Amino acid sequence: xxxxxxxxxxxxxxxxxxxxxxxxxxxxxxxxxxxxxxxxxxxxxxxxxxxxxxxxxxxxxxxxxxxxxxxxxxxxxxxxxxxxxxxxxxxxxxxxxxxxxxxxxxxxxxxxxxxxxxxxxxxxxxxxxxxxxxxxxxxxxxxxxx
Ligand code: FES
Numbered sequence: 253x254x255x256x257x258x259x260x261x262x263x264x265x266x267x268x269x270x271x272x273x274x275x276x277x278x279x280x281x282x283x284x285x286x287x288x289x290x291x292x293x294x295x296x297x298x299x300x301x302x303x304x305x306x307x308x309x310x311x312x313x314x315x316x317x318x319x320x321x322x323x324x325x326x327x328x329x330x331x332x333x334x335x336x337x338x339x340x341x342x343x344x345x346x347x348x349x350x351x352x353x354x355x356x357x358x359x360x361x362x363x364x365x366x367x368x369x370x371x372x373x374x375x376x377x378x379x380x381x382x383x384x385x386x387x388x389x390x391x392x393x394x395x396x397x398x
Pocket of ligand 1: 333
């Protein structure tokens, strides 16, 4: 009888732990890692970034895109459960569950629930570029460096 009670309690405990893990995973989609990170990030001289290229900044989970006249900053964090996106020729792809985004950060296929965030850029007093992660902009936004 004691053995049966032990097994019953063990099964209940394992179910509770599994439920807790599932709950945390579910809630993480509303609080991606970038939510708790620094809000203003100095990314340096725009000329450090190669032209017509997305450069991944792993410290901040951002992609910086630069062309001849402007710079843009987009989150590299998948809006599903927060995995880091890989750049593809079509846009971005999540290695965890396969979500795809186009170059504008728009979801092409799920399970990602929302588009990627683009962030405002500004110049700091020391001349370096700053990504302001508290200010979301649309995908058309560009910071002119011309
Ligand atoms: S975390 Fe990207 S698709 Fe699930």
